[in-house]
Amino acid sequence: xxxxxxxxxxxxxxxxxxxxxxxxxxxxxxxxxxxxxxxxxxxxxxxxxxxxxxxxxxxxxxxxxxxxxxxxxxxxxxxxxxxxxxxxxxxxxxxxxxxxxxxxxxxxxxxxxxxxxxxxxxxxxxxxxxxxxxxxxxxxxxxxxxxxxxxxxxxxxxxxxxxxxxxxxxxxxxxxxxxxxxxxxxxxxxxxxxxxxxxxxxxxxxxxxxxxxxxxxxxxxxxxxxxxxxxxxxxxxxxxxxxxxxxxxxxxxxxxxxxxxxxxxxxxxxxxxxxxxxxxxxxxxxxxxxxxxxxx
Amino acid sequence: xxxxxxxxxxxxxxxxxxxxxxxxxxxxxxxxxxxxxxxxxxxxxxxxxxxxxxxxxxxxxxxxxxxxxxxxxxxxxxxxxxxxxxxxxxxxxxxxxxxxxxxxxxxxxxxxxxxxxxxxxxxxxxxxxxxxxxxxxxxxxxxxxxxxxxxxxxxxxxxxxxxxxxxxxxxxxxxxxxxxxxxxxxxxxxxxxxxxxxxxxxxxxxxxxxxxxxxxxxxxxxxxxxxxxxxxxxxxxxxxxxxxxxxxxxxxxxxxxxxxxxxxxxxxxxxxxxxxxxxxxxxxxxxxxxxxxxxxxxxxxxxxxxxxxxxxxxxxxxxxxxxxxxxxxxxxxxxxxxxxxxxxxxxxxxxxxxxxxxxxxxxxxxxxxxxxxxxxxxxxxxxxxxxxxxxxxxxxxxxxxxxxxxxxxxxxxxxxxxxxxxxxxxxxxxxxx
Numbered sequence: 001x002x003x004x005x006x007x008x009x010x011x012x013x014x015x016x017x018x019x020x021x022x023x024x025x026x027x028x029x030x031x032x033x034x035x036x037x038x039x040x041x042x043x044x045x046x047x048x049x050x051x052x053x054x055x056x057x058x059x060x061x062x063x064x065x066x067x068x069x070x071x072x073x074x075x076x077x078x079x080x081x082x083x084x085x086x087x088x089x090x091x092x093x094x095x096x097x098x099x100x101x102x103x104x105x106x107x108x109x110x111x112x113x114x115x116x117x118x119x120x121x122x123x124x125x126x127x128x129x130x131x132x133x134x135x136x137x138x139x140x141x142x143x144x145x146x147x148x149x150x151x152x153x154x155x156x157x158x159x160x161x162x163x164x165x166x167x168x169x170x171x172x173x174x175x176x177x178x179x180x181x182x183x184x185x186x187x188x189x190x191x192x193x194x195x196x197x198x199x200x201x202x203x204x205x206x207x208x209x210x211x212x213x214x215x216x217x218x219x220x221x222x223x224x225x226x227x228x229x230x231x232x233x234x235x236x237x238x239x240x241x242x243x244x245x246x247x248x249x250x251x252x253x254x255x256x257x258x259x260x261x262x263x264x265x266x267x268x269x270x271x272x273x274x275x276x277x278x279x280x281x282x283x284x285x286x287x288x289x290x291x292x293x294x295x296x
Numbered sequence: 297x298x299x300x301x302x303x304x305x306x307x308x309x310x311x312x313x314x315x316x317x318x319x320x321x322x323x324x325x326x327x328x329x330x331x332x333x334x335x336x337x338x339x340x341x342x343x344x345x346x347x348x349x350x351x352x353x354x355x356x357x358x359x360x361x362x363x364x365x366x367x368x369x370x371x372x373x374x375x376x377x378x379x380x381x382x383x384x385x386x387x388x389x390x391x392x393x394x395x396x397x398x399x400x401x402x403x404x405x406x407x408x409x410x411x412x413x414x415x416x417x418x419x420x421x422x423x424x425x426x427x428x429x430x431x432x433x434x435x436x437x438x439x440x441x442x443x444x445x446x447x448x449x450x451x452x453x454x455x456x457x458x459x460x461x462x463x464x465x466x467x468x469x470x471x472x473x474x475x476x477x478x479x480x481x482x483x484x485x486x487x488x489x490x491x492x493x494x495x496x497x498x499x500x501x502x503x504x505x506x507x508x509x510x511x512x513x514x515x516x517x518x519x520x521x522x523x524x525x526x527x528x529x530x531x532x533x534x535x536x537x538x539x540x541x542x543x544x545x546x547x548x549x550x551x552x553x554x555x556x557x558x559x560x561x562x563x564x565x566x567x568x569x570x571x572x573x574x575x576x577x578x579x580x581x582x583x584x585x586x587x588x589x590x591x592x593x594x595x596x597x598x599x600x601x602x603x604x605x606x607x608x609x610x611x612x613x614x615x616x617x618x619x620x621x622x623x624x625x626x627x628x629x630x631x632x633x634x635x636x637x638x639x640x641x642x643x644x645x646x647x648x649x650x651x652x653x654x655x656x657x658x659x660x661x662x663x664x665x666x667x668x669x670x671x672x673x674x675x676x677x678x679x680x681x682x683x684x685x686x687x688x689x690x691x692x693x694x695x696x697x698x699x700x701x702x703x704x705x706x707x708x709x710x711x712x713x714x715x716x717x718x719x720x721x722x723x724x725x726x727x728x729x
Binding site: 056240 | 370371377378398488489540546547550682696700719724726
């Protein structure tokens with residue numbers, strides 16, 4: 001590094017370049033998070049009938065809201081439902097994504113371009129639209145597939161998972177496929193010379209190299225699954241089997257906008273954020289050595 | 297499922313995002329007082345309200361009303377409360393009767409008793425009670441009301457050999473007859489998604505979900521009348537002779553249209569719903585008073601209906617009340633409401649002004665409005681409490697669960713009561729024992 005100008009100017013420059021990012025971060029991330037914490041510690045207290053001026057004021061309640069959020073049975077029941085739904089989505093969606101990526105990357109594939117676009121296309125359909133489309137297909141009197149009530153209590157989780165898998169497989173496939181294309185072809189030639197079949201190449205060469213990408217897609221998918229909201233919310237008006245607190249995020253929405261309790265909603269948001277952090281970083285910690293070990 | 301999310305912390309943004317909005321400074325009102333023309337904003341979902349406002353604006357250049365079309369329903373109430381909290385609420389807002397107490401409790405609407413008390417004689421005591429909560433204050437001017445009646449397929453009632461049920465017992469008997477004749481056909485459906493519908497039926501039975509005694513709220517959602525209504529429907533659903541699909545779903549629309557649902561206990565605004573969802577039934581539907589709990593009685597309840605309220609933050613209260621009064625009590629305003637916005641006006645003289653029946657009923661019920669007016673006088677309502685959102689949400693979840701678990705409906709009414717009381721206690725409302 002050459003110091004051609006005054007030291008003061010040089011040391012100010014990085015901050016100048018960083019300023020837009022810092023301002024955006026503060027405005028749209030730090031302040032909202034701070035405000036959420038602020039709300040989570042407060043509550044309105046009503047006196048008497050609660051009608052008229054001055055009968056309602058905001059008070060500090062400490063950790064009461066958070067305690068209520070953590071001990072709310074309905075929230076944990078929601079986590080359990082999301083756990084079942086999420087396991088299903090994660091396994092099926094990522095399994096299919098990996099399968100499709102490997103198939104598209106294999107030497108014998110036909111109509112590769114068309115298949116790639118066809119599998120990716122559902123990702124371009126907004127979640128609400130996808131849920132509505134599927135919702136209509138699920139309705140007993142409208143469905144072309146007879147004999148199954150897709151919206152019954154026993155089937156509704158699978159029906160929702162299907163919407164998520166349909167919409168998410170393409171994106172994950174593309175991430176994995178792009179990674180596959182970056183692998184030098186010479187690896188495969190070497191494997192073939194050693195007598196490896198296409199299947200053996202996929203299992204022993206491609207998948208091990210793909211592990212970091214698989215981990216990346218898994219982390220993204222875990223986060224998205226924890227935040228599941230669109231599918232159940234859109235399907236809810238069509239059936240009796242999805243409650244207003246089916247997923248934790250739906251409970252936040254209900255508290256904030258249906259029952260008008262921003263304070264509980266803020267507290268539950270913090271709990272969800274904590275669970276997301278624990279799950280995502282927990283998963284990363286478990287797989288870190290394997291995935292990123294080579295890079296160190 | 298979308299994986300584009302940037303950060304884990306985004307989970308917190310849902311609640312925080314709207315909090316952020318709450319911090320934006322209030323939009324400065326365009327004008328302060330009488331000096332110069334006044335500009336008013338009006339949130340409403342009634343159709344063609346912009347045309348009606350235009351008529352007013354032509355005649356009143358000093359008070360300009362700008363309509364902002366809303367999406368109606370519970371979402372509209374939530375949006376208004378959020379805007380009021382953020383300090384940028386509109387001057388005027390369409391407020392459904394059941395949400396008005398929440399608005400009052402949140403200090404979001406103004407007490408306009410000084411300006412609007414004079415219009416009291418225009419409205420029935422029941423409707424006036426809904427905008428005063430039985431106090432000396434006036435929080436809104438009634439706009440439309442939704443007295444309930446029974447819509448039924450005249451031709452299919454004949455086909456299955458059932459008469460129009462005069463009592464709920466006869467209704468149950470008719471439900472059995474119809475379903476026995478054709479297992480695909482139901483007399484009606486119990487909707488776990490429409491608490492307003494259930495509240496109307498409870499009102500008919502004489503329920504009082506909330507009441508004010510002195511300085512305390514009394515909550516009686518699980519009173520005898522409501523429990524009776526719940527168990528009546530629960531019995532029919534468990535017997536399997538009444539369907540349990542929610543109203544306003546594609547499936548229900550289809551059932552109405554293809555004649556597998558023969559009747560619908562609904563409100564006076566029903567023709568619009570039938571016209572768009574069951575076009576094949578045109579000229580085949582009739583109306584009758586709701587079946588009664590005791591032969592010889594004559595009661596109905598209300599499902600829906602709304603009022604025009606002035607927001608507490610409005611800097612032009614007098615002008616806003618002037619417009620709201622014109623809209624809901626002036627013959628010209630009422631005439632426009634009926635013809636352009638298709639509402640059943642709350643004002644007594646407005647109901648007399650209704651002329652030709654809705655086109656959908658022109659053949660089958662030419663005296664639609666006369667019938668509706670007679671039924672309307674028999675409707676009785678109750679005071680809504682300050683946390684209707686909680687109660688209505690509890691209705692949906694509790695009855696969803698009852699339908700799934702096949703548990704007694706009266707237990708769901710108990711859940712509604714407990715949830716409502718717990719929420720009020722948590723907030724600190726004084727409750728009467």
